[in-house]
Amino acid sequence: MSTDGHDGGARAGTLDLPREELEELGRAFTRLALEHLSGPEALPVFPDTSAERLAGLFGGGLPAEGAGLEALARACAEVFRQSRQNGHPRMFGYVASPATPVGAWASLAAAALNSNVTSWRSAPGPTEVERTAVRWLAELIGFGGEGLNETCGGLLTSGGSMANLNALFVAHRTHARDASRRGLWGEGAPATLYASDQVHLSIPKAADILGLGREQVRVVPSDGGFRLDVRALRERVEADRRNGLRPFCVVASAGTVSTGAVDALDEVAGVAREHSLWFHVDGAYGALAASAGSKRALFKGIEEADSVSLDPHKWLYTPLGCGCLLFREAERARVAFAGTEEGYIKVFEREEAEAFAFWDYGTELSRPFRALKVWATLLYYGARRVSAAIEEDCATAAYMAERVRASEDFELLAPVTLGICCFRYVPADARRGLEDEETREGTNARLDDLNERVMHRVQRGGEAYVSNALLRGRFALRASITNYRTTRRDIDFTLEVIRRAARELEG
Ligand SMILES: *Cc1c(COP(=O)(O)O)cnc(C)c1O
Secondary structure, rough: OOOOOOOOOOOOOOOOOOHHHHHHHHHHHHHHHHHHHOOOHHHOOOOOOHHHHHEEEEEEEEOOOOOOOHHHHHHHHHHHHOOOOOOOOOOOOOOOOOHHHHHHHHHHHHHHHHOOOOEEOOOOHHHHHHHHHHHHHHOOOOOOOOHHHHHHHEEOOOOOOHHHHHHHHHHHHHHHHHHHOOOOOOOOOOEEEEEEEEOOOOOHHHHHHOOOOOOEEEEEOOOOOOOEEEEHEEEEHHHHHHHOEEEEEEEEEEEEOOOOOOOHHHHHHHHHHHOOOOOEEEEOOOHHHHHHHHHHHHHHHHHOEEEEEHHHHHHHHOOOOOOEEEEEOOOHHHHHHHHHOOOHHHHHHHOOOHOOHHHHHHOOOOOEEEEEEHHHHHHHHHHHHHHHHHHHHHHHHHHHHHHHHHHOOEEEEEOOOOEEEEEEEOOOHHHHHHOOHHHHHHHHHHHHHHHHHHHHHHHHOOOOEEEEEEEEOOOEEEEEEOOOOOHHHHHHHHHHHHHHHHHHHHH
């Protein structure tokens, strides 16, 4: 006994809870999660709410004393009600996926364990699980195979944007190093990278963060199917090279975020080879669709990429945030992040698994155990069942396109390649207006305005949620399906909701 009466085995300031309270708390949160997982359509897709209302509900002051379990459970249930329901079968906006039950429970367990997955020494089990999850993801999308499995590696990131940023950093470092070694890279010669006009905004943003400047991202036009025009790419690279610039990287989209178009990866790989460019594939939206049998051929050439980004929190339906960056030669990432030539020396040593550290391959030091939700999802469902879900998402988007094409008052605005359908509402008189050269421009402007108002009305209505894309300057309603709950009936119902909103606005 110490002088203040404690035996040294307990402390007054603990945040531990007695077993009974722990279980009660667990039941409260389990109930909340279960209700959501078993029927997210019980709530409107988008809450009928306002910023003012939310400030009133959740904007209170710092509580000095705890509110207790009942008040907490009530408050959390209210947060759920005041949220957009990403798991709702008619949530078609952006790229929003439901969380699989397995992924959700795995996230809870990983949070409780609270591993810091910096390295093998910090988290031996979780590190091996992450390395396995990364390998499985690579295999799922057909990245790896002959000879590649030896050198291929990568890591999980918070999302696709971080994966892209890390990829461009490694690309730039690798080429700067190679060029300076060969005495090629003159002082101040701008390093340029290439991508289509459909590329995701995280690419110019990454270039900006890396200090390359957004103007160093050379925007290459896309073709009628919104795919990178490979001939224009080649011409642009050659012209820049003649003008003393230093092309170092080409980014192909394996599923653009606007329409889901997949660039001709094998042809882009050809240009990258000819000009010694780093070939990065941004597959944040679409790469996982390569696991669907009917889509595999679209991704031919992905195995030639130097790096690939993909998002398990999109098309593996894991809870946010989980991206993944794969390197064809992980060693190049290690050299880039090491910042010295020393990295090369290590190649010749026997890589010791127990010396492995994720900080050698990306920007983060402290890292959550993201891999558990990926690993658990694949372990529980198996690759076949996950791929079948993706396949059905794609088929559902194709069905939507079919319904749009068959309708008098809808117009399809882009080919449906994967799970995204872009279209607009076109009433009969506007249809006539589009046929005539003289009235076409005015009619298009009117349709842009009408469809934008339709989108807002549908979003606020809470029955379905679509977002938009700007396609060659035209406003398109955009429905994205990465949701294993969405059925054809949801598609029919949503088109009816849109039609009704449009007629109300017109009438
Ligand atoms: C979503 C997306 C990104 C960004 O990924 P986050 O996970 O949102 O950071 C990048 N590229 C494409 C093509 C995307 O669809």
